Amino acid sequence: MCLGIPGEVIEILTDRPDLAKVDVSGVKRAINIGLLEGESVAPGDWVLIHVGFALSKIDEGEARAAMEFLESIGKAYEDEMAALAASRIEE
Amino acid sequence: MRFVDEFRDADKARALASKIAGLCEPGRRYKFMEVCGGHTHTIYKHGLEDYLPEQVQLVHGPGCPVCVIPMGRVDDAIHIARRPEVIMTSFGDMMRVPGSGGNFFDSNAEGTTIRMVYSPLDSLKLARQNPDKQVVFMAIGFETTAPSTAMTLLRAAAEGLDNFSVFCNHVTIIPAIKAILDSPDLRLDGFIGPGHVSTVIGCRPYEFIAGSYGKPVVVAGFEPLDILQSIYMLMVQLHEGRSEVENQYSRVVPWQGNPVALKVINQTMQLRPYFEWRGLGFISHSALRVRDDYASFDAEARFEVPGVRVADPKACQCGEVLKGVLKPWECKVFGTACTPETPIGTCMVSPEGACAAYYNFGRFSRKRVQEVTIG
Numbered sequence: 001m002c003l004g005i006p007g008e009v010i011e012i013l014t015d016r017p018d019l020a021k022v023d024v025s026g027v028k029r030a031i032n033i034g035l036l037e038g039e040s041v042a043p044g045d046w047v048l049i050h051v052g053f054a055l056s057k058i059d060e061g062e063a064r065a066a067m068e069f070l071e072s073i074g075k076a077y078e079d080e081m082a083a084l085a086a087s088r089i090e091e
Numbered sequence: 092m093r094f095v096d097e098f099r100d101a102d103k104a105r106a107l108a109s110k111i112a113g114l115c116e117p118g119r120r121y122k123f124m125e126v127c128g129g130h131t132h133t134i135y136k137h138g139l140e141d142y143l144p145e146q147v148q149l150v151h152g153p154g155c156p157v158c159v160i161p162m163g164r165v166d167d168a169i170h171i172a173r174r175p176e177v178i179m180t181s182f183g184d185m186m187r188v189p190g191s192g193g194n195f196f197d198s199n200a201e202g203t204t205i206r207m208v209y210s211p212l213d214s215l216k217l218a219r220q221n222p223d224k225q226v227v228f229m230a231i232g233f234e235t236t237a238p239s240t241a242m243t244l245l246r247a248a249a250e251g252l253d254n255f256s257v258f259c260n261h262v263t264i265i266p267a268i269k270a271i272l273d274s275p276d277l278r279l280d281g282f283i284g285p286g287h288v289s290t291v292i293g294c295r296p297y298e299f300i301a302g303s304y305g306k307p308v309v310v311a312g313f314e315p316l317d318i319l320q321s322i323y324m325l326m327v328q329l330h331e332g333r334s335e336v337e338n339q340y341s342r343v344v345p346w347q348g349n350p351v352a353l354k355v356i357n358q359t360m361q362l363r364p365y366f367e368w369r370g371l372g373f374i375s376h377s378a379l380r381v382r383d384d385y386a387s388f389d390a391e392a393r394f395e396v397p398g399v400r401v402a403d404p405k406a407c408q409c410g411e412v413l414k415g416v417l418k419p420w421e422c423k424v425f426g427t428a429c430t431p432e433t434p435i436g437t438c439m440v441s442p443e444g445a446c447a448a449y450y451n452f453g454r455f456s457r458k459r460v461q462e463v464t465i466g
């Protein structure tokens with residue numbers, strides 16, 4: 001739960017500008033981008049996600065490195081991804 | 092025999108390790124605390140201690156949010172969940188944290204509804220979908236997760252939901268570090284600062300450690316090389332007689348933190364006069380509660396919460412592990428009575444806990460752990 005997971009922004013939801021759809025290793029989910037207020041967030045940007053909120057923007061290289069690290073830690077990461085896959089905050 | 096994986100940059104790691112060794116003064120020992128459970132995880136997973144010269148020792152700090160939740164707060168959550176109208180929610184890591192009469196799964200077997208959610212926003216959604224229920228979110232975590240709870244509270248208020256509340260257990264990292272600095276048990280030479288907490292609070296709050304306590308702090312990323320690089324930076328500071336706050340993880344952590352996150356925390360939460368930490372006891376101004384302006388979303392105001400204090404089990408030495416005084420395997424029940432499947436203490440529950448990290452990735456196989464700890 002303390003793990004920050006990198007995701008690529010694929011869409012800003014037009015009816016909910018505080019939400020963005022991200023792709024985290026193929027899992028596509030909505031997350032909240034309200035904590036990045038004042039920064040521009042657009043498709044193609046990478047963000048570090050904590051419990052459904054983007055906490056900071058990162059560059060793509062950092063995102064890849066972070067992903068590699070997460071994949072290496074095994075179960076904790078799998079649990080986090082399973083939890084993310086079950087999340088539907090936009091409903 | 093090694094059970095840890097060699098990682099991609101093992102060569103670079105060895106090069107850094109030899110630079111670290113080159114800075115060791117003869118006869119001097121160096122003790123650095125990694126505050127964050129994520130760092131502990133990396134250190135054990137990659138066996139980083141094996142790379143370091145013997146003179147350099149890493150001790151694990153209190154930065155695992157699940158590990159510091161005292162038994163009484165688990166009991167209080169279960170107490171709230173026993174009300175028939177309540178759906179309690181929390182992160183998956185909380186489900187197996189033992190209370191005095193069992194954990195959340197045990198409680199559910201006796202009829203409560205405690206569900207795991209990925210995000211506090213999932214909890215808010217449950218409230219919307221179940222207008223005849225009271226949905227409570229048991230919030231835990233340091234400043235990394237507090238902004239998410241804060242944003243969720245603001246959203247609940249904006250929507251005018253009257254069936255959503257937060258059982259707030261957010262803790263703040265600085266008072267815990269201060270408590271450790273003030274404790275006579277431990278002599279530290281510097282700190283590997285937490286990465287993700289610092290994305291929110293920035294690097295400034297650590298300045299008192301460098302200033303008043305004269306100990307260097309390096310905020311670090313989570314990869315093996317980040318951690319070794321940070322240890323190297325700490326060693327250089329000591330070598331040059333400096334104590335400053337440095338940011339090894341500037342590619343993610345801005346010096347000023349995240350101003351929006353700090354603003355929303357401050358808007359919706361206020362410091363408690365004191366809070367009990369598992370194993371560390373009461374620490375003043377070390378936790379957050381829901382601000383009075385948002386009292387209708389505060390589970391502690393909405394429901395009657397007994398607020399019991401439960402002493403940790405006698406066998407449990409999590410307090411010593413959280414303060415870095417004991418290594419996980421030095422606890423008498425480590426790997427025998429206390430395992431990730433049957434945790435006695437919280438440090439064995441969360442993957443970020445030092446005991447679980449060591450158990451899962453330590454240099455011993457499970458069988459060997461048992462031989463060593465029994466024999």
Ligand code: SF4
Pocket residue numbers: 406407408409410412419422423424425426429430434435436437438439440446
């Ligand atoms: S082995 Fe178990 S009881 Fe002992 S310190 Fe670790 S978590 Fe606590």
